[in-house]
Each structure stands twice: as C-alpha cells, then as structure tokens.
Amino acid sequence: MTDKQREHLKNRIAVVFAWIAAVLFFFPIFWMVLTGFKTESQAIAIPPLLFFEPTLENFTEIQARTDYSHFAMNSIITSFGGTLLAMLIAIPSAYAMAFNSGRWTKDILMWMLSTKMLPAVGVLMPIYLLSQKFGLLDTKITLVFIYAMMNLPIVMLILFNYFREIPKEILEASRMDGTSTFNEIVHIVLPLAWGGIASTALLSIILCWNEAFWSIVLTTTEASTLTAFVASFQAPEGLFWAKVSAVSTLAVAPIVVFGWFAQKQLVQGLTFGAVK
Amino acid sequence: MNPALARWLQAPSIILLFLWMIVPLSMTIWFSTQRYNLLYPERSGFVGFSNYEFFWTDPAFFPALTNTLILVGSVLLITVVLGLAVSILIDRPFRGRGIARVMLISPFFIMPTVSALVWKNMLMDPNNGLFAAFANALGLQPIEWLQDMPLFSIIIMVSWQWTPFAILIFMTSLQSQDQEQKEAATLDGAGFWSQFYNLTLPHLARPISIVILIQMIFHLAIFAEIFVTTSGGPGVQSTNLTYLIYIQSQQAFDVGVASAGGVFAIILANIVAIFLIRAIGKTLTV
CATH class of the missing domain: 1.20.5 (Single alpha-helices involved in coiled-coils or other helix-helix interfaces)
Known part of the structure; x- marks a missing residue:
C-alpha cells in the first residue's frame, strides 16, 4: 500500500x-x-x-391537553422582549464605544462581561424579594428585564466588534456632508451592520428561550415560559412520554433551527469574543 | 460624534448594568449578615457570620461542595477530550459534512429542561427506557440510573449538552489552522500523534483554556438538570451548591443562610472569572 x-x-x-x-x-x-x-x-x-x-x-390535541400556546406565547414575549430591550440599549452604546473609544472603553467592556459571570443563585434572594415587594413575581416584565440584563454584556461585545469593522472613512465622508448622529446611525451604520445585528439578536433569543433558572424560580403559571412548563412534567404523574415529547419537540424546534444559523455569533458570543 | 454625546449614548447600558450588579449584590451581602427567615419575620437583626457558619456546618454542605467539584471536573474532562476527538475527525472534507456538523452541535440548543426529561424518561428509565431495553436484550440487569448513580447520570446529561459546545469552538478554531504546515509535516513523515502534539494542540491551546473557563462558570451554576431529574437526591447525592442554596431559599425560606451561600457561590465563581477575564482581555482590541 x-x-x-x-x-x-x-x-x-x-x-x-x-x-x-x-x-x-x-x-x-x-x-x-x-x-x-x-x-x-x-x-x-x-x-x-x-x-x-x-x-x-x-x-393536534396539544392545546386541548395542555395549555401549550399560553407558555409558548410567554416564551416568545420574554425572549423577544428581552432581546429587543437589550438591543435598544446596546446599539447606541456599542456604537458610541466603537467610534469614540477612549481610555476606559476596554475596561468598561471587560467589566460588563464580568457581570455575566455573577452566578444567578448568588443574587437569588434579592431578586426574588424585590420582585415580591413590587408585585412582580410571576410576571413577564420581570423576566424581560432580567433577560435583557443577562444578555446585555454579550450583545454589547458582539455589536462592538461588528461596528468596529465598519470602515471609518464612510462615516467621515458622511460627516463632511453634515449628517447628524441620529441619521448616521439610522442610514449608514444600521444598514451596514444589519446582518451582524440580526444574528446577534438571534443569539440573544436562543439564550433567553433556553433560560431555565429564573423562569423556574420566579414564575408559577401566569408568566411561565416553555422551559418552566417542561420542567413541570418532572413529577411522576407526568409520565405521558408521547405528550411530553410532542411538547418538547415543538418547544425546541425553532431554536435548534435558529442555532444552526447563528453558529458564528454563538462562538463569538459564548466565548466572550475570545474565539472568533 | 462629540464626546459628550458619546457619553450620553453609553450611559444607559453602563448605569443599568451597574445597578443590575450592585443592588442585588449588596443586598445579598447585607442579608447574609442578618437573621432573616420568611417564616419568622419577627426574628431579625444583625448576626455577624453565623449564617455563614450555619451554611458550611450544614451536613449537606460538604457533600454539595464535593458534588459540585466532581460534576464540574468530570464534565470538563469528558467534553474537552470528546470535543477534541470529534472536531479533529470532522476537520476534513467529506460528503454530508454540513449535516454531520449540524447533528453534532444540535444538543447544545436543546433547552436544559427538555434534555433532562428526555434522558430521565426515555433513555434512563429502568423500566421503559431505551438503556434498560438494551440491557435486557443483552441479558443484563437494567441500571437504575437516577437511583444508583445520580451524579454520574447528571454528568452524562450535561456532557451530552456541552460536548457540542466544545466541538463547535474547536471546529471553528481548527479552520484557521495552517493547512500548509500540516501538509509539510505529513510529507516529512510526521505521524498523527506527532502532528497532534506539535501542531494541533498548540494551535488549540487558547480555545481549550477558554472552553474550560467558560464551562466552569456555567457548570458551577447547574440547576435545571438537577431540578428536573433527581431533585438533588437520593439524599444529597446529586445536590450541588446551586441546588443547596435553592433549597435553603425556596424550601426553608431562610434568606440569611441562602444569602451566605450565595456569597460563597459568588466567591467561587469569581476565582474562575479572574482567569477568564484575563484571557478575554488579551483578545479584545479597542
């Protein structure tokens, strides 16, 4: 041979x-x-x-047997809401950091990432008690806010990296023409970074959709997402494998497909930009 | 953009994240020094370190700490070794590679509660599960996975979810490996292992350390898998620190002790985070 x-x-x-x-x-x-x-x-x-x-x-009978659509709707609202909020906060911030980076920019980004490393269980009691005090236990608003804060550091970092790749010359040319900052973001930066923004949002949606600590701890039924709903089948009386499997299939299908499309952002986002 | 505007644009993210960090963190630290049980609201006051003492003299503390370390250590070993092996296997052109890739990384996108239920019921169930059917077919006694080896079962589930993560990262890094260097090494007669040690492993050194650090952060906080499958049992055999703190807060309603545990968890995570932040800092160019 x-x-x-x-x-x-x-x-x-x-x-x-x-x-x-x-x-x-x-x-x-x-x-x-x-x-x-x-x-x-x-x-x-x-x-x-x-x-x-x-x-x-x-x-076909999933809705008759379980309240599937209620939980699916909660998952959709909380993951899209959390993502939208995070993006609205992050886009202007990351933009300002990328094009006006100063002495502290790197430190600020690193600090933001470090908040992501705070274990959820470490702040379980305060979050739980604060939600309780303000009557926000088992509400979607709480989850939307928590998901936005959880993903903000990662979203900031990825967007920052995207914005930095936009050639500065293009912006300078438009500034010569006297374009305002708002118009600059809306008409120049967003169209150029659109692909990056969309896939960053996709990554954030995936992470929110699969979040299983806060959704289990902070909700009972009203605001329960699919992760918490599926967790409720842990009890022995939940021994309806076919039903659970159908629910699970529907719950994971869209996200698995999203995941295939967001692989690159996933690598960047989950390694905090350390592997690209 | 003028600097003042830049500051205004950055302010919301910085202020919100700062509040999100500092408010709960200081509350946790404050609660950890207080006598505070939701069942006995009339008993309150400063108690110094006695919540901490209570937390780590709890007979469940030491098993929980050991379980946490075993869980994190085993999952790391399995995911990194398997992840390396699979990503090297798939790092070559072949028909259907895209499909194989998608199949390999899919488990990572399954929500943890779903994957826990699939493993608990359809695979590991000692009566109707698939593993039991295999054991029976081979004439063996089916294993009562969650009863007899609860921690190991959870290690398997978590590894199944996270090996795809390692594969994904290593696969991405391998794509940037210098192919000509590898071909030259092959022409020079370097065998697989020699190439692996001298070229591939050094190339993957950074991704490997990043994968290890990130997984440590996530695995110190494993919760849903335990919540859905074993509830920490039998006894405390599969209770990790996160689950122990959860029990303190949601079943014993002891805010003080749960917060002391929370501070402990934060310190543990921070030890890892320091190294992770350093590693990330090296790649972030501003």
Whole structure:
C-alpha cells in the first residue's frame, strides 16, 4: 500500500467515526421527535418501537391537553422582549464605544462581561424579594428585564466588534456632508451592520428561550415560559412520554433551527469574543 | 460624534448594568449578615457570620461542595477530550459534512429542561427506557440510573449538552489552522500523534483554556438538570451548591443562610472569572 492509499484509508476511517459520533449525539433528539409521533402505549412499549404507525394526535390535541400556546406565547414575549430591550440599549452604546473609544472603553467592556459571570443563585434572594415587594413575581416584565440584563454584556461585545469593522472613512465622508448622529446611525451604520445585528439578536433569543433558572424560580403559571412548563412534567404523574415529547419537540424546534444559523455569533458570543 | 454625546449614548447600558450588579449584590451581602427567615419575620437583626457558619456546618454542605467539584471536573474532562476527538475527525472534507456538523452541535440548543426529561424518561428509565431495553436484550440487569448513580447520570446529561459546545469552538478554531504546515509535516513523515502534539494542540491551546473557563462558570451554576431529574437526591447525592442554596431559599425560606451561600457561590465563581477575564482581555482590541 502506498503512502497515498494509506492516507486515503485513514481519511475514510476518520469519516466513519465522525458519522458514528454525529449519529450518537443526535440520537436522543431523534428519539424524542419519534416518540412525539407515538401513542402513549407505544411510547412506553417494551421493547421500544422504532417502526410504528405514526400518529399526529399528540400535536393536534396539544392545546386541548395542555395549555401549550399560553407558555409558548410567554416564551416568545420574554425572549423577544428581552432581546429587543437589550438591543435598544446596546446599539447606541456599542456604537458610541466603537467610534469614540477612549481610555476606559476596554475596561468598561471587560467589566460588563464580568457581570455575566455573577452566578444567578448568588443574587437569588434579592431578586426574588424585590420582585415580591413590587408585585412582580410571576410576571413577564420581570423576566424581560432580567433577560435583557443577562444578555446585555454579550450583545454589547458582539455589536462592538461588528461596528468596529465598519470602515471609518464612510462615516467621515458622511460627516463632511453634515449628517447628524441620529441619521448616521439610522442610514449608514444600521444598514451596514444589519446582518451582524440580526444574528446577534438571534443569539440573544436562543439564550433567553433556553433560560431555565429564573423562569423556574420566579414564575408559577401566569408568566411561565416553555422551559418552566417542561420542567413541570418532572413529577411522576407526568409520565405521558408521547405528550411530553410532542411538547418538547415543538418547544425546541425553532431554536435548534435558529442555532444552526447563528453558529458564528454563538462562538463569538459564548466565548466572550475570545474565539472568533 | 462629540464626546459628550458619546457619553450620553453609553450611559444607559453602563448605569443599568451597574445597578443590575450592585443592588442585588449588596443586598445579598447585607442579608447574609442578618437573621432573616420568611417564616419568622419577627426574628431579625444583625448576626455577624453565623449564617455563614450555619451554611458550611450544614451536613449537606460538604457533600454539595464535593458534588459540585466532581460534576464540574468530570464534565470538563469528558467534553474537552470528546470535543477534541470529534472536531479533529470532522476537520476534513467529506460528503454530508454540513449535516454531520449540524447533528453534532444540535444538543447544545436543546433547552436544559427538555434534555433532562428526555434522558430521565426515555433513555434512563429502568423500566421503559431505551438503556434498560438494551440491557435486557443483552441479558443484563437494567441500571437504575437516577437511583444508583445520580451524579454520574447528571454528568452524562450535561456532557451530552456541552460536548457540542466544545466541538463547535474547536471546529471553528481548527479552520484557521495552517493547512500548509500540516501538509509539510505529513510529507516529512510526521505521524498523527506527532502532528497532534506539535501542531494541533498548540494551535488549540487558547480555545481549550477558554472552553474550560467558560464551562466552569456555567457548570458551577447547574440547576435545571438537577431540578428536573433527581431533585438533588437520593439524599444529597446529586445536590450541588446551586441546588443547596435553592433549597435553603425556596424550601426553608431562610434568606440569611441562602444569602451566605450565595456569597460563597459568588466567591467561587469569581476565582474562575479572574482567569477568564484575563484571557478575554488579551483578545479584545479597542
């Protein structure tokens, strides 16, 4: 066997193992989706069924059996609301930092990131008691605010990096023409950074959607998001695997797809910009 | 833009984040020195460090601390080793690579409560779960995963979610590796391991340390997986510090002790954060 053939064979083996890893990692998700199409008795059948006549019943009757849309709506409102708030605060700030960076800019950004490292459980009591005092327990407003604050540092950092990539010459030219700062942001910076802003928002939505500490601790039913709703199936009486699987499938599907699109921002956002 | 306007634009984010940090933080520190139980509001007052003493003389404290360290350490080891292996395997052109990539990173986007339920019920359930079916098919006694090895079960779940994170980061970094250097090394007859040690590992040194630090921050705070699967049990076998503090606050309603625990958690996270911030600071160009 020549060196080239050996190299080729090695490559083939590596690819086989890569696929094995991919199948193993994806299997629990596949199994969950599959179970969503079973009847309850098929779902707990022994031995487990790989081939069966699929039913759509779990999906079509999801609303009758659970209050799915209520929780889905809460998830949508809190993740989009939290993201919107974070973006509204972050865009002007990151813009100012990127184009008017001063001596403290780096320190400010680093400090912002450090607030992200404060463990939630460390401030559980104050947040809980403050929400209680102001009658904000189990409300979407609380979650929107917390999610915005949680994601603000990451959003700031990614936007800062995006804005810095905009060539300064373009802005200078427009300033020569006497464009105001507001017009500069709206007509020049936003269109140029649009892709970056959209994918940053996507990352923030993913992080809010999957947040599972505050949503469990601070809500009971009124403002519960899908993460908290799914957590409520932990009780033994929640042994409706097919139903839970259908709910779970619907709950994760949009976010998994978002995740595929936001991979690059995810790498940057979750490593706080250290890996690009 | 004039400097004054720049300051005005920056102010909201800085002020809000400052309040978001300083208000709860000082309240936690304040509560931790107070006698404060929601069930007995009439008993109050300054108690010095006795909440701290109560927290770390609690018979659950030491197991919780050990569990936290075992959980974080094991998950780190598994995710980094597996993440390295898989990202190297997939770092070559082949048909369907995009699909394999998507399959590999998908678990990371599953919400923690869903992944906990999928593992708890459909995979690890000793009666109807898939693992039990495999054991039965092989003529073995099915394992009572959450009963007999609760902490290990949680390590598996968390690793399943976070190995994709390591894969994603390492995969991204490997793309920037100098291919010509690798080809030259191959031509010179350098074997896989020699290339791995001398080229790949040094190239990934930074991403590896970042992955480790970030995972430490997140894994010190693991909550939902435990909440949904074992509730910290049996006994305190799968209780970590986060869950212990949660119990103190939400079941014992002891604000003082929970806050003392909170301060402890913050200090622990900060030890990691110092290194992380330093590592990030090196890459942030202003």
